[in-house]
Amino acid sequence: MKTQSIRFRGGVARVAAWHGRPDIASVALECRGAPSVAAVEALLDELRAGGYREVITNALAPGPSLPLVDCGFEIRGRLHLLAYDFTTLGAAPSAGSPRRTRRSTAADRPALLAVDAAAFAEFWRLDDLGLTQAARATPRSHLRVNRGVPVAGYGLFGRADRTGYVQRLAIDPGSQGQGLGRALLVDGLRWMRVRGTRQAFVNTQADNDRALALYERAGFQRLPVGLCVLGRKL
Numbered sequence: 001m002k003t004q005s006i007r008f009r010g011g012v013a014r015v016a017a018w019h020g021r022p023d024i025a026s027v028a029l030e031c032r033g034a035p036s037v038a039a040v041e042a043l044l045d046e047l048r049a050g051g052y053r054e055v056i057t058n059a060l061a062p063g064p065s066l067p068l069v070d071c072g073f074e075i076r077g078r079l080h081l082l083a084y085d086f087t088t089l090g091a092a093p094s095a096g097s098p099r100r101t102r103r104s105t106a107a108d109r110p111a112l113l114a115v116d117a118a119a120f121a122e123f124w125r126l127d128d129l130g131l132t133q134a135a136r137a138t139p140r141s142h143l144r145v146n147r148g149v150p151v152a153g154y155g156l157f158g159r160a161d162r163t164g165y166v167q168r169l170a171i172d173p174g175s176q177g178q179g180l181g182r183a184l185l186v187d188g189l190r191w192m193r194v195r196g197t198r199q200a201f202v203n204t205q206a207d208n209d210r211a212l213a214l215y216e217r218a219g220f221q222r223l224p225v226g227l228c229v230l231g232r233k234l
Helices: 037-049 062-070 106-119 128-136 180-193 209-218
Strands: 004-008 011-018 021-031 054-060 074-085 101-103 140-146 153-160 163-171 199-205 227-233
Touching (some): 011 128, 054 062, 062 227, 074 209, 101 180, 128 140, 140 180, 153 180, 163 180
Parallel strands (some): 021 054
Antiparallel strands (some): 054 227, 074 227
């Protein structure tokens, strides 16, 4: 399904059907600072006019969340936010094993979506459109999978100027605990480092202890303020 762009003063909202459901809007806010309450109310009116009955946002920091909370949004999910400082930590950590990753191709797409569905609870999963939007969220992206068959994990990494992002890291539950997640993460960090990235960010669900431990072992530091996914009925 196609996305829709709704512009408001100071930003834009990218709207698509959440998980392919035509009654639920997935809204990614792109703005400097927080949108005004008036802008949020106007956005809600446009969503209602488009036939949506519910809305779910992208992950937002506390500042941009406040006007939405004032407009009736509630927290649907919490995430830890972590940062990796290349200027302090230097080179990306070693994977500790022979090279295990390769560039993803178009033929891998169904396998990537199957891995994502197996690795995440329904609320957090990415469908085909969600994965495309994640890859387009930054000017440059880097998509890697494990070598060999079948595809058991993938990592999507992005870069904007000197800031990097771990957009997605998904490992099939049957292949977890074998070092694949670390190998993909190291691949992404190395890609960032050689292109002059100074800092990288990643978020992970508040209850995903395995992922949190992986990032912290790799050198990411948990930031004191996390992110929230918000939602409300229309």
